[in-house]
Amino acid sequence: MNYQNYALGKWVAGDGEGTPLYNSITGEEIGRAGSKGLDFGDMLIYARNIGAPPLRKMTFQQRGLMLKALALHLHSIKDKFYPLSYATGATRLDSWIDIEGGIGNLFANASLRRQFPDLPFYVDGEAAKLSKQGSFIGHHIMVPKNGAAVHINAFNFPVWGMLEKIAVNFMAGMPAIVKPATLTCYLTHLMVQEIIASNILPEGALQLICGSANGILDHITCEDVVTFTGSASTGKMLKAHPNIVEEAVPFNMEADSLNACILGKDAVPGTDEFDIFIKEVLKEMTIKAGQKCTAVRRIIVPENLVEEVQTALSQKLKKTTIGDPQIEGVRMGALAGKSQVEEVTEKVEELASSQHIVFGDIENFEVTGADKNKGAFISPILFLNDKPFEKTDCHNIEAFGPVSTIIPYNKMDEAVELSRLGKGSLVCSIVTSDDSLAREFVVGAASMHGRILVLNKDCAKESTGHGSPMPLLTHGGPGRAGGGEEMGGKRGILHYLQRTAIQGHPTTITALTSQYQYGGKQKESSPHIFRKHFEEIEIGETVTTDSHLVTLENIEDFAELSGDKFYAHMDESALEGTIFTERVAHGYYIMSRAAGLFVDPPKGPVLLNYGIDECRFTKPVYPGMTIAVRFTAKEKIDQEKKSEDDIAKGIVKFLVDVYDDEGETVMLGTILTMIKKKDQS
Numbered sequence: 314m315n316y317q318n319y320a321l322g323k324w325v326a327g328d329g330e331g332t333p334l335y336n337s338i339t340g341e342e343i344g345r346a347g348s349k350g351l352d353f354g355d356m357l358i359y360a361r362n363i364g365a366p367p368l369r370k371m372t373f374q375q376r377g378l379m380l381k382a383l384a385l386h387l388h389s390i391k392d393k394f395y396p397l398s399y400a401t402g403a404t405r406l407d408s409w410i411d412i413e414g415g416i417g418n419l420f421a422n423a424s425l426r427r428q429f430p431d432l433p434f435y436v437d438g439e440a441a442k443l444s445k446q447g448s449f450i451g452h453h454i455m456v457p458k459n460g461a462a463v464h465i466n467a468f469n470f471p472v473w474g475m476l477e478k479i480a481v482n483f484m485a486g487m488p489a490i491v492k493p494a495t496l497t498c499y500l501t502h503l504m505v506q507e508i509i510a511s512n513i514l515p516e517g518a519l520q521l522i523c524g525s526a527n528g529i530l531d532h533i534t535c536e537d538v539v540t541f542t543g544s545a546s547t548g549k550m551l552k553a554h555p556n557i558v559e560e561a562v563p564f565n566m567e568a569d570s571l572n573a574c575i576l577g578k579d580a581v582p583g584t585d586e587f588d589i590f591i592k593e594v595l596k597e598m599t600i601k602a603g604q605k606c607t608a609v610r611r612i613i614v615p616e617n618l619v620e621e622v623q624t625a626l627s628q629k630l631k632k633t634t635i636g637d638p639q640i641e642g643v644r645m646g647a648l649a650g651k652s653q654v655e656e657v658t659e660k661v662e663e664l665a666s667s668q669h670i671v672f673g674d675i676e677n678f679e680v681t682g683a684d685k686n687k688g689a690f691i692s693p694i695l696f697l698n699d700k701p702f703e704k705t706d707c708h709n710i711e712a713f714g715p716v717s718t719i720i721p722y723n724k725m726d727e728a729v730e731l732s733r734l735g736k737g738s739l740v741c742s743i744v745t746s747d748d749s750l751a752r753e754f755v756v757g758a759a760s761m762h763g764r765i766l767v768l769n770k771d772c773a774k775e776s777t778g779h780g781s782p783m784p785l786l787t788h789g790g791p792g793r794a795g796g797g798e799e800m801g802g803k804r805g806i807l808h809y810l811q812r813t814a815i816q817g818h819p820t821t822i823t824a825l826t827s828q829y830q831y832g833g834k835q836k837e838s839s840p841h842i843f844r845k846h847f848e849e850i851e852i853g854e855t856v857t858t859d860s861h862l863v864t865l866e867n868i869e870d871f872a873e874l875s876g877d878k879f880y881a882h883m884d885e886s887a888l889e890g891t892i893f894t895e896r897v898a899h900g901y902y903i904m905s906r907a908a909g910l911f912v913d914p915p916k917g918p919v920l921l922n923y924g925i926d927e928c929r930f931t932k933p934v935y936p937g938m939t940i941a942v943r944f945t946a947k948e949k950i951d952q953e954k955k956s957e958d959d960i961a962k963g964i965v966k967f968l969v970d971v972y973d974d975e976g977e978t979v980m981l982g983t984i985l986t987m988i989k990k991k992d993q994s
C-alpha cells in the first residue's frame with residue numbers, strides 16, 4: 314500500500330519508492346510513504362488562498378459546530394482505527410488514548426465556542442479608558458492569522474497528535490498542513506482519509522504530508538504558524554530556520570522532557586498514597602511502552618523508602634505481560650519500530666554508565682504471542698541512582714521507552730531541586746496527603762514545569778493522571794520541554810490569532826467590535842426592547858427608564874425581605890470610621906430596583922434572565938437620591954437549536970447602567986438574557 318499525501322485537494326503519491334513502513338508487532342512491511350515531488354510552497358499557497366478564506370469568514374460558533382460535527386462523525390466510525398493502531402505497537406488502552414482521546418479533544422474545543430463572541434474574531438479583555446471625558450478609548454481584537462498552520466508531529470500519537478492541534482487552529486479560523494512522523498503516518502493517513510471523505514471541512518482546510526517534510530520551512534511566511542512535537546535536536550534545528558527567525562513566525566515547540574513523580578514523606582508503605590504512587594508510576598512506565606512525552610522518567614522518593622519502592626515497582630513490572638496487544642492479558646505492546654528499539658537501547662546503555670539497573674534486562678525478557686526478534690519489543694528497565702546530584706545523566710538523557718530511574722531525596726527542598734535538574738519538563742506529580750508539603754513542592758518547582766499534579770486518595774479515583782494532557786489545560790513546558798504551550802482551552806486558540814490594539818471613540822469601537830462600549834452612542838429602543846425578537850435587536854439600542862426615589866423605607870423593607878441587616882444599612886450610629894455618611898442602600902436593592910425599572914412585564918420574546926456577568930456598585934446611594942437606568946444591548950450570541958422542537962433563540966447581554974440625580978453611575982453590570990427568535994424554523 315502506498316500511503317499518499319493529500320495536497321492541493323487531491324491524494325497524490327510521492328515520486329520514487331518511498332520509505333518502507335512496518336508493523337511493529339510482526340515486523341512485516343505494511344506499505345510505503347514518500348513525499349518526493351510535492352511542492353510544499355504550492356501547498357502553503359493553496360492553504361492560504363483556498364483553505365483560509367472560508368474559515369476566516371466563519372464565526373467561532375460556526376467553527377465550533379463544524380468541529381462538533383467532525384467529532385461526532387469520527388466518533389461514530391472510531392472502530393475503524395483500532396486494527397491499524399495495533400500495528401503501531403499500541404494496546405487497546407494506548408489506542409483509546411490516541412484515537413478517542415484525540416476525538417475528545419475535538420469535542421472539548423468545539424464547546425469552547427461558548428467562550429467566544431459570535432464573530433469571526435475575538436474581542437480581548439476590557440476596554441481601556443484613555444481620556445478624561447471618555448471620548449477616546451482603547452481595546453484589543455484578535456483576528457485569525459492570514460496564513461496556514463504547519464504541524465510537525467512525533468510518531469507516538471499519530472491521531473491525538475494531529476487532532477489536538479487541528480482542533481485549535483480550526484477554531485481560530487486557520488487551515489492546516491499536517492506532517493505526522495513517517496514511522497506511524499499510516500494511522501494519521503487513515504484518519505485524514507475519513508476527515509476528507511466526510512466533507513465537513515471546507516476545501517483546503519487540511520492537507521497531509523506522509524513522507525518527509527524536509528524543506529517546508531523554506532516557504533513559510535510571517536502569517537503562518539509552525540508547531541513542532543518531537544525530539545529537542547530536530548526542534549532546535551527547525552526553530553533556528555532562517556525563515557522562522559527572519560519572518561518572526563510563531564514556533565511552538567514540544568520536545569523531550571524528563572518528567573518526575575515525587576513520593577511525599579508521609580506516603581509510607583501501608584498508606585493509600587504509597588499504593589497510588591506505585592500504580593501511577595507503573596502506568597507511566599508501561600502505557601504506550603513508555604513512548605509518551607509526559608511519561609515519568611524520574612521517580613523521586615524519600616531515601617528511607619527507596620527499597621520499598623524498588624521492590625513494589627519490580628513486583629508489578631514483573632507481572633506486566635509484553636507482547637501482541639491483541640492477545641488477552643498483554644499489558645504492554647511494542648515500540649513504534651525497530652529503529653526505536655535501537656535508539657532506546659543506546660540510551661539505556663548510556664544511562665547504565667552512571668547508574669545501575671534494578672529491574673529488567675534489555676536482552677532477556679519474554680514476549681507473548683509474537684516473535685521477539687521480528688517485533689519492536691523491549692523490556693521495562695528500572696534504574697537506581699544513589700547519587701543524583703553527582704551522577705546527572707538521569708536528568709539529561711531521555712530514553713523514549715519504558716525506562717525510568719529511582720532517585721532518593723532527603724528533605725523537600727532536595728526533591729524540589731532534583732525535579733528542577735531536568736531543566737524544564739512538561740509535567741511533574743507529587744503523591745502526598747499533606748497539603749503543606751504539596752504547597753512547598755509546587756511553589757518551589759513550578760517555574761520548571763508546565764503542569765503539576767498533586768495526587769492523594771481524595772482525588773485519585775477521578776484523577777485524569779500524570780500522563781494525560783487535558784484540552785482545557787495548558788500542555789507544554791519550559792526549557793528542555795521546548796518552551797511551548799498547546800491547548801489550554803481558550804488560551805490555545807489565541808495562539809493562532811493576532812492581537813491588535815484598536816483606539817477611537819466608544820461609538821467607533823462599538824462598531825468595530827460589535828460589542829457596546831461604555832460611552833458609545835445609544836439609540837432609544839422603540840418599542841421597548843423586551844418587545845423585540847433576537848434578530849430585531851441592535852447593539853447600542855437602549856431603554857432609558859423612569860426614575861425612582863430611594864427611601865429609608867425601601868432600605869428597611871429590603872433588609873426585612875433579604876435578611877441582610879448589615880450595620881451600614883441599618884445602624885446610623887455605627888457609621889463612624891466607615892466611608893458612609895448615612896445609612897446606605899443595599900447594592901442588591903439597587904440591582905433589584907433597576908430590574909423593576911428596566912423590565913417590561915408582559916409575556917414577549919424574552920425567555921429568561923440567566924445571570925450577571927459583572928456587577929459593580931460604584932457610588933453609595935442614600936435615602937433621598939433618585940436612580941434611573943440606561944439599559945443597553947451590549948452583545949448578541951446566536952445559539953443553535955439542541956433539537957428539532959427546541960425554541961430558536963439567542964443570548965443577549967445587556968449593560969445595566971444605573972445613575973443618580975447627578976447623572977453619575979452608581980451601579981454598572983451586565984445581565985444575560987435568552988431571547989426568542991422571530992424565525993422559529
Ligand code: NAP
Nearest residue numbers: 466467468493494495525526527543544547567568569606
Ligand atoms: P523527531 O525525530 O524529532 O521527529 C519529529 C517530527 O519532525 C517528525 O514528523 C519528523 O518527520 C519531522 N522532521 C524531522 N526533520 C524535519 C525537517 N527537516 N523538516 C520538517 N520536519 C522534520 O521525533 P520523533 O522521533 O518522531 O519523536 C520522539 C521524540 O518526540 C521524543 O524525544 C519525545 O520526547 C518527543 N515528544 C515530545 C512530545 C511533547 O509534547 N513534548 C510529544 C511526543 C513526543 P520524519 O518522521 O519524516 O522524519
